[in-house]
Amino acid sequence: MNYFLNQSIELANQRNYLDQLFGIYPMSPDNIREIDNVKWNIFEQAFSNNHQEKIIESLLDFDLFPIKDSYIAYLRRDKSAIKRNPSTIARLCGRLKEMGLNKIYENLSQPKETNRQIGPLFKRWVNSEVLGIKPVDLETFKTSSNNAILNASDVSMQKFANECLGYTRLKGLDFVARFNGKIIIGEAKFLSDFGGHQNAQFEDAMSLLNTHLNSKVIKIAILDGVCYIQGKNKMFEMLKNKYQNYNILSALLLRDFLYQV
Known part of the structure; x- marks a missing residue:
């Protein structure tokens, strides 16, 4: 089994x-959403006047709709x-x-679901220089040969990988x-449970590992969460059998991995 996968387990x-x-x-389920006062005033006026079409139109401008309805x-x-x-x-009103x-x-003003907060958290952690290097912009990354971490959006990372690394997937990168x-490229996933969307996220990370790239490019799946729970669950079985020799590791071990490549 890959050393870093074994260490992660x-x-x-x-x-x-x-x-x-x-x-x-750092999940923050208690951070309520800020309500735009201008949008709220428009809704409140429509509500007090019982202008039903305007009530619905104004509420659709918010991130959340206040009632669950198909x-x-x-x-x-x-x-x-x-x-x-x-x-x-009329029924909704x-x-x-x-x-x-x-x-x-x-x-x-209900807080965002924690799974919707996860995406930016990994990059924020990387950009905090915890890996020992301050991430740099794309131009600096491309014109230097020193150890470096790219600070860019998922889409910008994808474009760089398309143009320079032979990357053909129509999907952004996290690292x-x-x-x-x-060159090391990777996707980072926090898998909070088994089944459904989380299985799809796991498969998404695995598809990167199966992508053909230039020989000097190292592909990694930075996985955390329930995938490392030992048992008969699908994720762990796939890690233990199909993907045991791939570069799969917890973000907690990423620094050690980078300095030994």
Whole structure:
């Protein structure tokens, strides 16, 4: 088994793994969303005047809709449907009137789900210089041969990899670095549970490892979470069997990996 994969499994099962991981992925479920006062005032006026179409239109301008309803996504994508479906709009407004302004405001300001916070956290951790190097912009990265970590968006990393590394996937990257003359590219995933979307995230990271690139490029999957729980679950079985010799590691071991390539 790959040394760093084995070390990641041991770390997750024998030490204070979650306590350490919180330094990389500090979930903040209690941070409420800020409500735009201008948008709220527009909604509040429509609500007090019982202007039903305007009530729905104004609420669709917020990140969250204050009630769960299967038709909301349709209305978000086709706002012209508001005028064509008065019964649906009346039904929704009836539920909103029953809730009242205070509850509507409370629901609009609900915190983001933790899985939606994960994406930027890994890059923020990398950019904090915890890996021993201050990440640099693309131009500096391309014109230097020193050890470096790229500070760029997922899309910019993808474009660089397309142009310079033979990368052909239509997907951004989470990590690009150069150590000891070798380029390392990777995807970072925090897998919070088994099944569904999380399995798809796992497979997404594995697809990078199976991508053909220039010979000097090292591909890594920076995985954390339930995938390291020993047992008969699909993720661990795939790590132990199909992907046992690939560069798969916890973000907690990334620094050690980089300096030994």
